[in-house]
Amino acid sequence: MRQSPARASADRARAASRLRVLEVLRTSASGCHVQQIAERTSLHPNTVRFHLERLENEGLVSRHVRRSGDPGRPRLAYVATVPDVAAGRRHFGQLAEVLARLVSRTNEDPAAVAVEAGRAWGLSRSELSGPTPDGAAAIAELTATLDELGFAPEVRAADDEGHAVVVQRHCPFLEVAESHQDVVCSVHLGLMRGTLEGLSAPVSARRLVPFATSAGCEAHLVVGGAPPAG
Incomplete structure (x- = not known):
């Protein structure tokens, strides 16, 4: 229910x-x-x-x-x-705030623009790894990327729909996300999609649930099937 x-x-x-x-x-x-x-x-x-x-x-x-x-x-x-794990990266907070505000004010659909920006970021990072056709290996590569960026990810058991769940236990841009959630969280979702796309992996990031639990945000991944549109 x-x-x-x-x-x-x-x-x-x-x-x-x-x-x-x-x-x-x-x-x-x-x-x-x-x-x-x-x-x-x-x-x-x-x-x-x-x-x-x-x-x-x-x-x-x-x-x-x-x-x-x-x-x-x-x-x-x-x-x-x-x-x-990402305390050293917090000095980028003011820059992130400025960029998030700019995206919000200059676009009719800031979330869509942010997803595409994150996707481009993920594609550029995954170029360093090369293709990873195995689903489990792709999820491991994704969590390694997220860990490097300071999200402290943890793979949990599948949800009720059978999706793999990756909990983001830390957000290096938490302060900005609290005031520009649609932009910051959409960049994060796009980052995951671009990373998986660049790995040519049979895994797609369906959705990201901000502040899903007290442990952090939850990314729901689908193994197999067509990647999400948009």
């Missing part, structure tokens, strides 16, 4: 907030306590606690007692179990 649009939108909003909490922890090697996370995300401390509980249950964060030497009960600090 499919969710109503309102319910799906609310779930995506919660997942986006949860991912923001996780991003704060990924950029803090020593961890943060609840109030620090609340201040950096502009979320209410109770909301932060709710997200931390879910993240801890999913094995994405852990907690420990931080002893400062000050009187009173020591605070709990939370740390991410997945490092910020």
Whole structure:
């Protein structure tokens, strides 16, 4: 049974907030306590606690007692179990913001333009690898590319439709994606399509679900069949 649009939108909003909490922890090697996370995300401390509980249950964060030497009960600090593998790339954030805004303002269908831009990017990268006719090898090549770019991908079990699912546990352009999701996520989808196309692989990237879960975005891949149009 499919969710109503309102319910799906609310779930995506919660997942986006949860991912923001996780991003704060990924950029803090020593961890943060609840109030620090609340201040950096502009979320209410109770909301932060709710997200931390879910993240801890999913094995994405852990907690420990931080002893400062000050009187009173020591605070709990939370740390991410997945490092910020692309922290060094964040200085491109302002450039990405400018480009995303330009695409949004100068095109009637910015998502389609962004998909094509990402596809061209993926094609240029896959030229370095050559054809990969085997589906499993192509998915491995794709995840290696995504990992190199800082998306921290993880292949999960197939979804209800039998599609392979690749979870993007980190977005190097998260801040831009929050305000220009249609552009940034479409570039990401196009990147995957171009990479697979360049590998001449029997695999296609059907769709990308932004902030699908607190673990990250989900890419749904189809092995075999015609590539998606557009």
